[in-house]
Every structure is written in structure tokens, then in C-alpha cells.
Amino acid sequence: MTIVKTYTAEISLNSCRNIRKFRSDSWTLLVDDLGRLSTISPDHFDFIAILKKVTRAIEALPPLETYWAFPGARNLAELKGMIERRELVRAHLAARRIHKMLADQTYRHDSVSLEEERQAQLSRPYFEVLIVDEMSASEQEALRRRVQRKRSVDDDFVFNIVIVPSFEDALIATLVNFNLQAVVIRYGFPFRSQNHHLIASPHVFDGLNAGFEAIPEPERSPLLGRQIAQLRPELDLYLVTGGNAEEIAARMSETFRRVFFREEDHDELYRSIICGVALRQRAPFFNALRAHAKRPTSVFHALPLARGKSIKNSEWISDLERFYGTNLFLAETSAISGGLDSLLRPVGPLKLAQESAARAFGAKRTLFVPSGTSTSNKVAVQALVRPGDVVLVDRNCHMSHHYGLMLARAQVNYLNAYRLNDYSIYGGVTLRELKRTLLYYKHAGRLDRVRLVLLTNCTFDGIVYDVKRVMMECLAIAPHLVFLWDEAWFAFAYSHPIYRQRTAMGSAVKLSAMLQDPDYAARYEAFSAEFDAEAWKDDERILNTRLLPDPSKARVRVYATQSTHKTLTALRGGSMIHMWDQNFGDKTEEAFHQAYMTHISTSPNYQTLATLDVGRRQVELEGYKLVQRQLELAMSLREEVSRYPLLKKYFRFVDVDDLVPREYREANAEPYFDETTGWSNFETAWRTDEFALDPSRATLEIGATGINGDTFKNMMDKYNIQINKNSRNTVLFMTNIGSTRSDIANLIEVLVKIAGDIDDRVRDLTTIERRIHDKRVRSLTLEQPPLPDVSAFHSAFRATDPARNMGSRAGDISSAFYLPRDDDARCEYLNLSGADRAIAGGRELVSASFVTPYPPGIPILVPGQIISTAILAYLSSLAVSEIYGYRPELGLQVFTERTLALKVQKSSGPERGGAS
Numbered sequence: 001m002t003i004v005k006t007y008t009a010e011i012s013l014n015s016c017r018n019i020r021k022f023r024s025d026s027w028t029l030l031v032d033d034l035g036r037l038s039t040i041s042p043d044h045f046d047f048i049a050i051l052k053k054v055t056r057a058i059e060a061l062p063p064l065e066t067y068w069a070f071p072g073a074r075n076l077a078e079l080k081g082m083i084e085r086r087e088l089v090r091a092h093l094a095a096r097r098i099h100k101m102l103a104d105q106t107y108r109h110d111s112v113s114l115e116e117e118r119q120a121q122l123s124r125p126y127f128e129v130l131i132v133d134e135m136s137a138s139e140q141e142a143l144r145r146r147v148q149r150k151r152s153v154d155d156d157f158v159f160n161i162v163i164v165p166s167f168e169d170a171l172i173a174t175l176v177n178f179n180l181q182a183v184v185i186r187y188g189f190p191f192r193s194q195n196h197h198l199i200a201s202p203h204v205f206d207g208l209n210a211g212f213e214a215i216p217e218p219e220r221s222p223l224l225g226r227q228i229a230q231l232r233p234e235l236d237l238y239l240v241t242g243g244n245a246e247e248i249a250a251r252m253s254e255t256f257r258r259v260f261f262r263e264e265d266h267d268e269l270y271r272s273i274i275c276g277v278a279l280r281q282r283a284p285f286f287n288a289l290r291a292h293a294k295r296p297t298s299v300f301h302a303l304p305l306a307r308g309k310s311i312k313n314s315e316w317i318s319d320l321e322r323f324y325g326t327n328l329f330l331a332e333t334s335a336i337s338g339g340l341d342s343l344l345r346p347v348g349p350l351k352l353a354q355e356s357a358a359r360a361f362g363a364k365r366t367l368f369v370p371s372g373t374s375t376s377n378k379v380a381v382q383a384l385v386r387p388g389d390v391v392l393v394d395r396n397c398h399m400s401h402h403y404g405l406m407l408a409r410a411q412v413n414y415l416n417a418y419r420l421n422d423y424s425i426y427g428g429v430t431l432r433e434l435k436r437t438l439l440y441y442k443h444a445g446r447l448d449r450v451r452l453v454l455l456t457n458c459t460f461d462g463i464v465y466d467v468k469r470v471m472m473e474c475l476a477i478a479p480h481l482v483f484l485w486d487e488a489w490f491a492f493a494y495s496h497p498i499y500r501q502r503t504a505m506g507s508a509v510k511l512s513a514m515l516q517d518p519d520y521a522a523r524y525e526a527f528s529a530e531f532d533a534e535a536w537k538d539d540e541r542i543l544n545t546r547l548l549p550d551p552s553k554a555r556v557r558v559y560a561t562q563s564t565h566k567t568l569t570a571l572r573g574g575s576m577i578h579m580w581d582q583n584f585g586d587k588t589e590e591a592f593h594q595a596y597m598t599h600i601s602t603s604p605n606y607q608t609l610a611t612l613d614v615g616r617r618q619v620e621l622e623g624y625k626l627v628q629r630q631l632e633l634a635m636s637l638r639e640e641v642s643r644y645p646l647l648k649k650y651f652r653f654v655d656v657d658d659l660v661p662r663e664y665r666e667a668n669a670e671p672y673f674d675e676t677t678g679w680s681n682f683e684t685a686w687r688t689d690e691f692a693l694d695p696s697r698a699t700l701e702i703g704a705t706g707i708n709g710d711t712f713k714n715m716m717d718k719y720n721i722q723i724n725k726n727s728r729n730t731v732l733f734m735t736n737i738g739s740t741r742s743d744i745a746n747l748i749e750v751l752v753k754i755a756g757d758i759d760d761r762v763r764d765l766t767t768i769e770r771r772i773h774d775k776r777v778r779s780l781t782l783e784q785p786p787l788p789d790v791s792a793f794h795s796a797f798r799a800t801d802p803a804r805n806m807g808s809r810a811g812d813i814s815s816a817f818y819l820p821r822d823d824d825a826r827c828e829y830l831n832l833s834g835a836d837r838a839i840a841g842g843r844e845l846v847s848a849s850f851v852t853p854y855p856p857g858i859p860i861l862v863p864g865q866i867i868s869t870a871i872l873a874y875l876s877s878l879a880v881s882e883i884y885g886y887r888p889e890l891g892l893q894v895f896t897e898r899t900l901a902l903k904v905q906k907s908s909g910p911e912r913g914g915a916s
Helices: 015-036 046-065 074-085 088-104 138-152 167-176 200-215 217-231 244-249 266-279 283-293 306-312 318-324 328-331 349-360 373-384 400-407 430-442 467-477 491-493 504-515 516-530 539-543 584-601 604-642 647-651 682-687 709-718 741-763 769-780 813-822 832-840 869-877 895-905
Strands: 004-006 009-011 125-134 158-164 180-185 236-241 258-261 367-368 391-394 409-417 450-456 463-465 482-486 555-564 573-582 690-695 697-701 731-735 798-801 807-812 827-830 852-854 882-884 891-894
Touching: 015 046, 015 088, 015 167, 046 074, 046 647, 074 088, 125 167, 138 158, 138 266, 158 167, 158 266, 167 180, 180 266, 200 349, 200 807, 217 236, 217 244, 236 244, 236 266, 236 539, 236 882, 244 258, 258 266, 266 604, 283 328, 283 349, 283 604, 306 318, 306 328, 306 391, 318 328, 349 367, 349 573, 349 604, 367 373, 373 400, 373 450, 373 482, 373 555, 373 573, 373 584, 391 400, 391 697, 400 813, 409 430, 430 539, 450 467, 463 741, 467 482, 467 504, 491 604, 504 555, 504 573, 516 813, 604 647, 604 741, 647 741, 709 731, 813 891, 827 832, 832 869, 891 895
Parallel strands: 125 158, 125 180, 180 236, 236 258, 391 409, 391 450, 450 482, 482 555
Antiparallel strands: 004 009, 367 573, 409 807, 463 690, 555 573, 697 731, 798 807, 827 891, 852 882
């Protein structure tokens, strides 16, 4: 999707990704060609042709290299001079040196001069600062010298500057240069880039160019600042203006860290840049824990392991310290003294760490949870839901939500997601399903009882909602709704401009700003005039219309739970709860504190908390680079499998066309990436479609092998390859910010080996064995059992409305969960075949427990739910080793018919427990 939009023009990430690729390829070819020239004589028949290629390359590189500090204009000019003078051996050595320094990133610790190398302080991180200003070459060189003179050995960082002369160049540099940590926007620059030929589709800038030239010069810099902030909000922005600095500072304080007037305060600008990066680099709780580990401490407290003393005093467990190292145990403590902090009531470094995380992930508030997102989900549900509240929830959400809703005594209305029977995968809950359910409660006069919408944003298999659109259309019907997005597998997404637009926090920020915009108020007035009271009586019209919420009524109340440890850097169990709630007052804050006290240990693991702090630091300083690499590696994996005949024979990565039906893909863009169109389909789909696919979730279809998913997963274990989950005929591979090209190569090698082994085995099968093999393949590819929709709650556990004598679709899983605990005789066990016979005989079977296949950890039955034949067929077909709540030696736990009859009789009176 295009990630910058102003007026009518767009800049494509596809173009910017190609610039990086073109740069890398250009240096590789230049070194290779210079190497050939340095070994042949000028009389060689290839010499002139190769020299022309080299000359074209060295002419093309300077405009390309303007977006990075290294190798810089001076080194390129020196290299060009060597080539012109035909000092080809020397030129080859210089080019190879530059290429190696770029590949190894050693330029970060070397001076920019190739002739006078000197080692920098390796302990100091390196970054680059983008300067946007139209300058002559001599002015640029003078500015670089001025920056170099300000460097001090006491600085925490080393930085170089990149100077670009135009609006377009600034946006391109922002996207392609991962080294950037700050941008200084000065006055007096044009829109158009002199390097316009580097952009894949130059015409996309025409509308912006026309609009830009009409903007008064003092407004151009703030406009550029806003655009860069949308792309990479983590960058520190500074404005140097020749206009009214005081007035601009008052207007633009949210965009720029500081505003400077003309050429004043060079020293202050330099220090501001250093301090701004230092603020993001600071990890307050990690630093506090590290300082605590260095203190001489006598422990008269719990935890004999603290300071490692129970290990040091032992003759038998010293290998524990040798394995983990000393610092792990020096930092272990159960005290909150010595510069540490309490997670339950933080006032010191933990409070600062959580505030930094909120900044990094675009939230108003963030809470650390060291015991996993299962706990985060329960905390959020308990804090947001009151007994009897109706919660609309994706039937296929993680089991922790179901348990949380049970503990909160919610009335749960399960929503069906679309089904992908061919792969035994559930998709997302459609907007039509959400709107239809809300209209059901509206017509019943009970819309006010619907409290929360709970959805999984980025499912196991990578299906992602258009979060902003979902919230807008739901708020148009029910402006009081609260949204809880389970983003356990999506914590990385805020770091990338394409992913960010579909995150809960990124969408909440945009939605909040939109509802306060006068232009939106006018847009809503026009919508409400056309979509009048009569239209609101026509359900079909409502379902087919993109609804707009009333800005005078709608409130933005959005929460997200994220498994930091799953997709970012944190120890296992490290999770966060992010909040953007315009109604987060004393009541909600206290509800969260009480829920936190209920579920969080009073002895949290400090090492996990410290890694959450450091993981946040990494997100702010290099998250964009790491996520883009993760994305590119995933595309590379998909390409390699589709390229080789042996792999294609047995394996196929399912694509967006397989996982998102066409009716939910407005752009109809498929595939997401190829060498011809680059990323353009990916960008377009993520901007427009109701559901998008995260390409870093690579679902491999394996049915053609004749091997089921559980067996294949065990085979991969033998090759030391860990995979995320499997279905009956698929396995899921995920790239992450720690993935490497070597990992991809190893996986490809293993898949080739498995495919080769299968090929050899199939070739030698007897006729009978071949029939058996073909039958397995047919079963896995053509005979998938249909995925069951959610069945209804039994009437004993359904809420009723006596005034209207209308049964609710919501169910009370809490009473169903606790009912068997009063008396064992209320339940019995039936195996799957026995259950099937009972249903065939007319009995209504009702589950007395959660039944959860793992992976993926999604309950197929919850307490109080009617068991259907489709559910039994699905359970019978599962190829997983663990099904929680199902005991093979006993079967399914179900309520006796007498128990259900008594429960219906008892609950036939007034409405129970505030239920809707």
C-alpha cells in the first residue's frame, strides 16, 4: 500500500524498496566489473564494453547515494577519478572496500575518509541525521565539518548527516535509510527531486507538486514534518525556520521536538539531537536492575537464589551458574528497594518504562504483564466487563478470553468467522456479521447492554482486520462501544508504516483525530442528510453502506493486548496492554488496578520486565529496519518454494487469494509481491481490503505429500526447525525480527530433502502401497471435513428477556462452568461415537467444559454450548496430540438430561444476573 498521501499524490514503498535493492545490486556489479577490468589489458575485446558499464554505474551512484551518509560525495568523487584516470586496480580495491563496509556496516565505526581510516569507539552506537535544505556543495561540506567539530569523546553516540534538497528526497530518504534517528527540516526547499528518475512511477507526484507550489514557503516545512511523522513516528523532528519561530512552535509542538530560528543555537540543536536519541535509548527499568545487580547486598528476605548465594554455597548445582551466568542471579530479587520499583503500584523506573512503551506503541497508557498475554487478556476483560454485560466475541479467539469472560460473568455472544475448509482454517468476523449482530440488539431495545467487541487482530494464520473501518461502522450503530483487540501476534506491526495503519493503537489515533476534525463533521452532516431516519430502518441498506459515526456521540475506547515475547525482543511471558481510551477516568483506572491485582503476581519476574523495557528501546531505534527485513525474508521464502519444480510438486505457500475470499478484497490484488510489480499489490490491499494477509505468516500446504500436519511438524523437529502451528494439511512458518537469510536457506534445504525423500519413496511404491498413498493425498487435499460454525447455547444457559419473551443469542458460560462443581452427578462422559449416537437418537448434548485443541488453543466447545454432529466430526478429524478438556479414556463431559431440565425450570423466572 502507498504509505504517504498528500493531496492527490502518493509515494510507494515499492519504489523505495527497489532503490535499496538497486543500490545493493549496483555496488555488487561495479565491484565485479572493476575486478574484471583490473585483470585484462586495454586491448582485450571486452575491455571497452565493460568500461562503459563501469562508467554508467559510477555516474548513476552519486544521486542514489544522496540518501545515505556513507560513502559520501568525496569518496565517490575519488572513486570516479580513479576510473577516469584508468587506475583500475586501485579503483577495484576502493570499490570493494566500500562494498564490504556497506555490507558489514563497519562504516559505522570508521571515519568517512577511506584514505585516513581510524577506529571509532565501538561502544558508541551510530546513527544518521537527515537535513532537508537546498544547499550548494560547498555549503554542505561546511555543514559536515561544523558537525564533526562538535563531536566529543563524551558523546554517547556518533552520528553523520545526510543532506537532501527537496520534499520528495526527504520522504524517500525517510523510507530507505534505516540509520536515520532524527530529521532537521530547514527553510527554502523545493518539492521536486533532481533524482526523480529513481522513483518507479514519477506521475504520482504531479498532483502533490501542483499543490505544494501553492503552499506558502513557511508552511512547507511543517507539512513535510507531518508527513515524516506519519511514516516514521519514532524519528525526532526539528524545525529550523526563518519565519515566526514562536508562533510555529505553539502550533507544531506535537510534530517537532524543538523549533529553532534561522542559524541560531547550533550547539543547542546538536545537543537536542543527542538528547532526543538518548531519551529513546534509555531503558529505565533495565538500567535500574543492572545497577541493583552491582550493589553489595545482604539478603534477609525471601529468595535464597538472590545474588546467586544459594548456588555459590552449593557443591551440587554450580553448573546452573555456569550455564546462565552470574548476572542473572545477581539481578534476582524479591525486594523493591535498591532503586527498583513495584509493578502493582509503580512510581519509579517501572513507571517510566511503561510511559516509554506507551510512546513507542502509540498508546495513551501501557501496562507491563510478565506472565503472558493469556494473563493480559484476563486483566483487560475483567477490567472492562461487568457481570451481565454482553460481549461480542470472535468464536475463534484464544482460550484465555473465554476463561476471562467466564470469570467476568459476561453474557457472551459468539460471532462466526468465515471458514476456509480447504485448509482447516478460520478467517475473521466480517463487518456484515458484526453489524447484523448489533442491529439485532438494537431492534430488541438492548443495544445499551452490549459493552465490548473482542476480536483477534492478526490471527495465527495472518488474517488482519481493517481496524479503523470496523470501529467506525460499529460506533455508527453503538457509539458507546469499547473495543479490545487481541494483537498477541502483531506486536511488531506498529514499527512499520504499512502494518501500523491496521493496528489498534494506530487506528485509534487516526480515528480520534478524524472525529475531532471540522472537515469530518461536515462530511458526517452530508452523510446523515442522505442516510436519514428511514434508512436506519432498512437493515439491508445498513449492511451494504459504509457507515459514519456521529462525532458528537462516538467515543474512542480502544485496548490492545500484545505478546511482546512472540514477535519482539522479550523473555517468554513478556506482554503489554496498550490503551487509547477517551473515557479512561477514575473508575476505569481503578477497575484496571483491581483486575491487575487479581491476576498479576506480587513477585513478578524482574528479568522479564527488564526485557520488555529493552524490547521497547529496540522498537523505537531499529524496529522499522527489522520488520522490513522480516517482511522481505518472508517474500524470499515464498519465492524460493514456488521457483523449484521438486518443491512445487509437494509444497505450496497459500496466498491471499486462498485465505481472504474475493468478496472481502476490494483491491483484488494478488499476489502481494513479485519481481515485476514489487510491493504495490501489498500496499494497495492493505489500504483498501476488509481483510488483509500478513505475508510474514507463511502457511505451507502439504497435502500433496500424503503427510498430515501433526506428523510433518514432528518431522521438522528432527531437523531442529521449530514451526508455529499446524492444521490437518498445513504447517505455519513465521519470519520474525530475529530471522536471518541463513535460516531461510536452512529451511529451503530441509524442504528439498523432505521432498526428495518423498519422491524416492513414492517412486518405489508397490501398486497397493500407491493406492494407500493416493488415498491419503486425496483425503488431505480434496476431502477436508467442514469446519463447524458455533452452535447455540442451550436454553438453560441462554439469557432471556421476559418483557419480550425473546431468547438472546448470548450465553452464560460462567454458570455452566461452575454447575458441575456442585455435584458430580450432574455430568456424564460420552466418547465421540457414543455422543454421535445420542444426537442421532434425538438427545440434545450440552458441553460441561471447555474443549480446546492445541495448537492453536481455540476452544471448539465452551460450557453450556450445544454439541453438534459437525463439531463431533471436526474433533474426530483433528491431527493434534493435545485436546484440552477431552479425555480419550472417558470422552466428552456433558450435562445429564435431568440436570438441564432442572436448570431450565429454575431459570425460567426473572432475568438472571443482570443478563440481557
